[in-house]
Amino acid sequence: MSNLTVRQKEIFEFIKSKISDKGYPPTRMEISNYFGFKSPNAAEDHLKALKKKGFIEILSGTSRGISLSNVDEGIPIIGLVSAGSPMLAEENVEKRIPPHPISSHGVDYYLRVKGDSMIDIGIFDNDLIAVNKDLNIKKGSIVIARIDDEVTVKTLKEFSANKVILRAENPNYKDIVVNPNNVHFDFEGTCVGLIRNIS
Secondary structure, three states: OOOOOHHHHHHHHHHHHHHHHHOOOOOHHHHHHHHOOOOHHHHHHHHHHHHHOOOEEEOOOOOOOEEEOOHHHOEEEEOOOOOOOOOOOHHHEEEEEOOOOOOOOOOOEEEEOOOOOOHHHOOOOOOEEEEEOOOOOOOOOEEEEEEOOEEEEEEEEEEOOOOEEEEOOOOOOOOEEEOOOOOOEEEEEEEEEEEOOOO
């Protein structure tokens, strides 16, 4: 819920509590009265924001036309990965978003990019890359690799039993060359798409 404002979180929790207690959602007027808004239009604006962010659905033509989205069942967005923790550990999950037809391969999670090492192929800081965990790793793929406790996104340049070369797509960065026998090395997945927030 890190992308919600304080007020949006309060309204979302209010809606959840009403559905849990009474079995149905509040009306716009009930939301307005509870939060002291001057008109139901203010409540409507917050509801539209919650809908846009994927937390609720709004059904037209009914005063109680609010339903909760299955945000806890969506595809996780992974933020900063804690050293040594599994990629999909709950503490790494920023939020979940509804499935999006971004790739025919399927998306297991989104990874938030940090840094500018891949800008020459159009992957920028704060982009969300869609990751498939099960695709066959091959040379030329954009891969998510774990080297000891660090996770990185790079292009796979070379891959053998004794040598892996990960290429940055930015001339300011050198290739990463590792011997998988000497470090803890694993492929976490392959990039199959990208989402950019341009707001």
